[in-house]
Amino acid sequence: MKKSIWVGTRGSRLAIAQTEIALAALRRAHPGVRFEVVTISTKGDVDKRPLFTMDEKGIFEKEVNEAVKKGEADFAVHSLKDIPSDLSEELVVACIPKRASPNDVLVNDKGQKLKELAPGSVIGTSSLRRAVQLTKYRPDLNVMPIRGNVETRVKKVISGEYGAVVLAEAGLTRIGMKDVIVERFSIRDFVPAPGQGAIAIVCRRDDKALIRMLGQIEDSRSRAEVLAERALIKKVEGGCRFPLGAVAVTNGDKITLYASVFSADGSRNIKVKKVGKASEPEKLGDKVAGMLVKQGAMEMAEGWRRAVDEWNRKL
Numbered sequence: 001m002k003k004s005i006w007v008g009t010r011g012s013r014l015a016i017a018q019t020e021i022a023l024a025a026l027r028r029a030h031p032g033v034r035f036e037v038v039t040i041s042t043k044g045d046v047d048k049r050p051l052f053t054m055d056e057k058g059i060f061e062k063e064v065n066e067a068v069k070k071g072e073a074d075f076a077v078h079s080l081k082d083i084p085s086d087l088s089e090e091l092v093v094a095c096i097p098k099r100a101s102p103n104d105v106l107v108n109d110k111g112q113k114l115k116e117l118a119p120g121s122v123i124g125t126s127s128l129r130r131a132v133q134l135t136k137y138r139p140d141l142n143v144m145p146i147r148g149n150v151e152t153r154v155k156k157v158i159s160g161e162y163g164a165v166v167l168a169e170a171g172l173t174r175i176g177m178k179d180v181i182v183e184r185f186s187i188r189d190f191v192p193a194p195g196q197g198a199i200a201i202v203c204r205r206d207d208k209a210l211i212r213m214l215g216q217i218e219d220s221r222s223r224a225e226v227l228a229e230r231a232l233i234k235k236v237e238g239g240c241r242f243p244l245g246a247v248a249v250t251n252g253d254k255i256t257l258y259a260s261v262f263s264a265d266g267s268r269n270i271k272v273k274k275v276g277k278a279s280e281p282e283k284l285g286d287k288v289a290g291m292l293v294k295q296g297a298m299e300m301a302e303g304w305r306r307a308v309d310e311w312n313r314k315l
């Protein structure tokens with residue numbers, strides 16, 4: 001009897017759905033192999049504080065990747081946007097399958113678009129990036145923190161606790177809840193989080209046979225997009241305490257990177273769009289980072305650090 005390959009994942013509906021998507025592709029490529037799923041709870045599943053209040057990276061990923069390091073799982077399936085760019089030395093993002101839509105969407109059960117929401121409506125998001133972009137278009141709305149799984153957030157809209165929420169189209173689609181989407185924001189007007197819509201498969205760096213196997217479902221265009229976005233956040237302070245939107249789109253041998261950052265008082269918004277070679281995505285990310293820095297992104301990040309520290313003292 002052949003031995004199984006163990007797959008580590010969080011137990012949320014989205015995490016399981018993503019794992020099943022990755023496994024369906026792997027089973028097509030490797031019909032003889034048996035994969036077994038182990039679910040692992042992470043700090044992000046337990047601690048319900050808004051992410052921007054925690055000065056900590058990888059809260060949705062650490063315990064799962066630890067299991068891979070210890071050999072309790074052979075590989076892990078993650079939302080790429082949830083894993084920090086400085087992954088542990090022993091691990092590698094062995095595979096990025098074909099990315100789903102990176103777009104953010106507006107969700108409510110009344111069919112109201114962003115323009116149509118009543119003044120003062122309560123909009124749920126704990127993402128600074130989403131909050132500042134919502135405020136840009138609708139300063140009259142009441143943006144309030146919300147946590148919990150994707151389906152929990154949708155329920156809070158249906159129950160009337162929130163007038164609407166903003167979520168990733170990819171997540172809603174993967175868990176079969178896309179019928180609550182009212183409006184899909186364009187990536188230029190409402191810039192997504194780096195890595196949004198992409199899945200990352202992480203394994204031990206020395207597990208060469210597995211890396212080869214996972215490579216069968218790699219999508220090189222999705223990899224290039226993510227490399228550009230992550231090269232950018234490496235140079236400009238990323239993480240949940242600075243609202244940085246960044247999304248790359250490949251088109252043939254070209255790649256376009258869109259980025260957007262806001263000052264903490266909302267008075268300034270730097271937006272950059274730049275085209276590069278799809279074969280050199282990190283070069284493009286570096287270049288766009290340089291453009292943002294030149295226009296004051298580092299000072300903006302410092303402003304956010306001060307603002308968030310201030311809120312934390314009040315919380």
Ligand SMILES: NCc1[nH]cc(CCC(=O)O)c1CC(=O)O
Nearest residue numbers: 079082167168170171196197198
């Ligand atoms: N941190 C939560 C998280 N991580 C990944 C997704 C959605 C799926 C994706 O972006 O690939 C979500 C929920 C959301 O932002 O709506």
